[in-house]
Amino acid sequence: MSRPLIGITAYFEAARWGDWVREAVLSPPAYAKAVERAGGAPLVLPPINLHAVDDYVRQLRGIVLAGGVEVGAAAYGGEQDARAAEAQAHRDRFELALARAAVQADVPILAVERGMHVLNVAQGGTLIPWLPDVLDHDRHAEPGTPHVIQVSVSSRLGKAVGDQVEVVAPHRQSVRRLGGGLLAVAWADDQIVEGIELQGHRFGVGVQWHPERGEDGRLFDALVEAAR
Template identity: 75%
Template sequence: MSRPLIGITAYLEAARWGDWVREAVLSPPSYAKAIERAGGAPVVLPPLGPRSIGDYVGGLSGVLLAGGVDLGAGTYGGEPDERAPEPQTHRDRFELALAGAAIRADLPILAIARGMHVLNVAQGGTLIPWLPEVLGHDRHGQPGGVHDLRVSVSSRLGKAVGEHVRTVAPHRQSVRRLGGGLLAVAWAEDQIVEGVELQGHRFAVGLQWHPERGGDNRLFAAFVEAAR
């Protein structure tokens, strides 16, 4: 049986190897390794522009919207916060178009961290650009801060990872208003949304944390199975 081809979104920025410094397409190998362990064939998608998106959606079995720099506030009609990192507008445009095309094609989607925000904005949702301003604390943004999360047991996410998740997932951007068709399925103790799913879609799951960094590959297995 052939392995389903899974596209993984990536950075496009300067990198160094040997004596060279050049623009490069970059993706942490943990995403590809998790997909491969789950039985998929990973391929990295360079964020070069929208011309190839139709071909990607037509040829891929699933799309993994990976983590990265916060989305620019302009993508959801918000006001930029000077404390937030400079957005990567080329990647924002590419991934929002890719997410929209994958949704319309009913292509399985796994959206991780930034990817969850892309999925939400692609469906018309909005984001909190600087979460500490809203909450009055920065516990979500601490590099070593532990998140205890509650997950809906009836959701695809809950069926894969269980009702409770303890994870380290620093973030200072978060979901404000859910996009059309999206349902919140995981929450932090302060009710910040940490997981979403698109209703009526074959498989479209977004989560705030990084399961590819741990040893639990059940969510990737569920994603790849949906992509077969």
């Protein structure tokens, strides 16, 4: 059986080869390995040419919107928080266009961490630019601290991972207003949205945590199965 081609978004960063330092297209290998283990063929997508988006969507059988720097507030008409990392506008533009095209074409999407925010903004939603400002704690930003997420059992996410999942997912942004066609399907104990899904889409799932890390490959299995 042939492996479905799964695109993985990437970003530009400086990289070193010996004494050379050059801008490079980078993607943590955990994404590609998770896709490969699930039976897909991973393809890294550089955030360069918006004109290539429609071509990608026609050729790809699935897309992973990967994690990374927070989405810039300009993408959803907000004001950039000075405490947030500098936005990568070129990546925002590319991934928002890719997400919209994939939704329109019914291409399966797994949106991870930042990718969940991209999917929400692409559908007209907004984000909380600095989560600690709206909570009485900063637990969501603590690295290495696991917490239990409640998942709707009737959702695609729930069918893949069950009604509860323990995750480590430090973040300082979160969904504020859901975009069109999206449902919240997973929540932290303080009701911060940790998972979203596209209604009426073949497979459109976004999660706040990083399912590519560790041994639990069920979400990637579900993505590749939908891509077949």
